Amino acid sequence: MRFASFFGMLEHWTGVSPDAPALIHEENGEKRTVSYAQLLAAVRDRAEVLKSCAGRCEAILADGSYDCVVEVFAAVDAGLPVALLDANAPDEALTEQLNACDAGLVWGDEDLCEELGFAATGRTEAQLGDVLFFTSGTTHRAKAVVLTEQSLCSSAYNGGALLPLAPSDTLMCMLPLSHVFGFVCGLLWGLSCGACVALGRGARHYADDLAFFEPTALSAVPLLLGFLVQRDLLNPSLKLILVGAGDCPPLLLALAAAKGIRVSFGYGLTETSSGVALSLEDDPYAMTVCPDDQIRIAEDGEIVLYAPTCVMKGYYKNSAATAEVLKDGWLYTGDLGLLDGKGKLHITGRKKDMLVFSDGTKLFLPEAEAQLSALLPGVDLALAQEKEKVVLHVYAQNGATEAEIMNTIKPWQQAHDRSQQIARAALHESPLPRTATGKVKRWKL
Amino acid sequence: MTRQELYERTVKIIRDCVPELADMEITEDSVVNTDMGMDSMNFILVICKLEAEFGVKIPNRLWKKLSTLGDVLDALQKYGA
Numbered sequence: 339m340r341f342a343s344f345f346g347m348l349e350h351w352t353g354v355s356p357d358a359p360a361l362i363h364e365e366n367g368e369k370r371t372v373s374y375a376q377l378l379a380a381v382r383d384r385a386e387v388l389k390s391c392a393g394r395c396e397a398i399l400a401d402g403s404y405d406c407v408v409e410v411f412a413a414v415d416a417g418l419p420v421a422l423l424d425a426n427a428p429d430e431a432l433t434e435q436l437n438a439c440d441a442g443l444v445w446g447d448e449d450l451c452e453e454l455g456f457a458a459t460g461r462t463e464a465q466l467g468d469v470l471f472f473t474s475g476t477t478h479r480a481k482a483v484v485l486t487e488q489s490l491c492s493s494a495y496n497g498g499a500l501l502p503l504a505p506s507d508t509l510m511c512m513l514p515l516s517h518v519f520g521f522v523c524g525l526l527w528g529l530s531c532g533a534c535v536a537l538g539r540g541a542r543h544y545a546d547d548l549a550f551f552e553p554t555a556l557s558a559v560p561l562l563l564g565f566l567v568q569r570d571l572l573n574p575s576l577k578l579i580l581v582g583a584g585d586c587p588p589l590l591l592a593l594a595a596a597k598g599i600r601v602s603f604g605y606g607l608t609e610t611s612s613g614v615a616l617s618l619e620d621d622p623y624a625m626t627v628c629p630d631d632q633i634r635i636a637e638d639g640e641i642v643l644y645a646p647t648c649v650m651k652g653y654y655k656n657s658a659a660t661a662e663v664l665k666d667g668w669l670y671t672g673d674l675g676l677l678d679g680k681g682k683l684h685i686t687g688r689k690k691d692m693l694v695f696s697d698g699t700k701l702f703l704p705e706a707e708a709q710l711s712a713l714l715p716g717v718d719l720a721l722a723q724e725k726e727k728v729v730l731h732v733y734a735q736n737g738a739t740e741a742e743i744m745n746t747i748k749p750w751q752q753a754h755d756r757s758q759q760i761a762r763a764a765l766h767e768s769p770l771p772r773t774a775t776g777k778v779k780r781w782k783l
Numbered sequence: 784m785t786r787q788e789l790y791e792r793t794v795k796i797i798r799d800c801v802p803e804l805a806d807m808e809i810t811e812d813s814v815v816n817t818d819m820g821m822d823s824m825n826f827i828l829v830i831c832k833l834e835a836e837f838g839v840k841i842p843n844r845l846w847k848k849l850s851t852l853g854d855v856l857d858a859l860q861k862y863g864a
Contacts, residue, residue: 428847752850
């Protein structure tokens with residue numbers, strides 16, 4: 339089903355089957371089921387309270403809880419633009435993001451809100467129905483992508499059209515709701531199909547959530563899938579896994595498929611409200627383009643998308659960055675790919691100076707290098723990836739050792755996700771190879 | 784519990800969770816995600832096991848700040864181990 343609003347989606351399924359389970363979550367060690375009618379009522383009640391705040395942007399420190407889901411739907415229904423922030427992000431990043439979205443109020447853990455010392459800013463430029471997601475990996479330079487409840491619902495429709503779930507299905511939601519893949523493919527995909535969504539209990543329960551909730555479908559980033567597969571944690575009733583938000587080794591997909599589970603691989607961006615192409619047949623890397631989306635390949639191999647129902651409105655208060663990627667309605671993804679004879683999309687690489695990790699996070703190399711240069715002034719440095727690890731290449735004329743360099747960059751390490759952290763410093767005896775314009779030749783490192 | 788006892792029990796749990804580390808020397812200065820080659824999922828698993836072993840809870844938001852084994856031991860002690 340295609341919906342224009344979160345509330346409309348809940349209202350529809352309440353009309354079809356009010357007692358059908360919408361959400362399952364843990365409460366005092368027990369599973370608690372919330373029907374569509376109950377969820378709709380909770381959203382309606384909370385929206386009534388929030389209506390007095392209409393026009394202000396509500397930053398939600400998303401923790402994946404039942405209350406968090408109600409808050410998101412209620413805030414949007416009450417006319418508040420919403421920004422979804424990762425409750426586990428470092429303090430500095432959260433503070434910067436709160437300022438960057440002009441948050442007028444914050445929902446989240448009280449202690450955390452107090453710790454952050456939040457002060458409401460002026461009126462937001464975000465509008466009714468806007469939902470802001472921060473691009474993953476940009477912990478220091480906050481760049482918010484402005485999506486809408488309509489674009490998010492359209493993206494969920496796309497997923498459901500290619501990979502339908504039945505009302506009898508339970509979709510496991512283990513990914514952060516502050517990540518658009520988690521929000522759309524972990525939550526909205528299930529609700530838009532009238533299925534039940536099991537709300538994961540957070541990182542501490544990655545190893546036992548599947549046994550506890552017994553889902554039939556799961557959305558996962560490659561790192562999580564690897565963890566579950568290698569430890570044989572996939573539950574017997576699981577029949578469908580959607581993998582996205584990062585490159586996934588073929589062996590991992592094959593191991594999951596060998597258990598009789600249908601595995602689909604998806605490609606999408608925050609800027610497109612999540613997936614634009616999904617694999618539906620045996621080859622997990624030959625992806626069918628979603629119904630609302632058109633794809634063409636530019637002369638240099640870049641994937642260019644036309645997806646008016648799903649594409650972002652732009653980057654919040656950053657028209658220059660928007661204009662760089664959104665031209666005449668076409669989104670320039672920065673990814674390289676090709677369309678095969680059957681019209682299937684294959685991803686072949688990345689045009690941007692960006693690393694994408696198996697947990698779905700990204701690292702923008704020029705930005706990271708500028709931050710590291712501030713910690714290592716006068717040092718010629720560059721980042722590169724080696725077998726999934728980030729390596730800092732350094733030419734240090736002052737004779738600094740690897741241990742000294744690693745110690746100096748410790749604050750940077752602590753501010754970044756574990757998968758993004760630098761594994762080692764490689765010392766060079768001469769300046770790093772660069773082009774005439776000063777850009778580092780990463781392939782030569 | 785002394786720091787040394789905490790260190791020994793922690794290292795044993797790490798080795799149990801990540802068998803690849805069985806023969807590797809692990810010191811308080813070892814960087815948990817690089818020297819030990821531990822990805823973020825293994826790290827979460829190790830922290831959960833340590834919390835269960837010592838009956839403590841380290842807030843999730845602090846996990847990213849645990850860079851070395853020494854940092855992990857500090858956090859365990861701070862929260863009651």
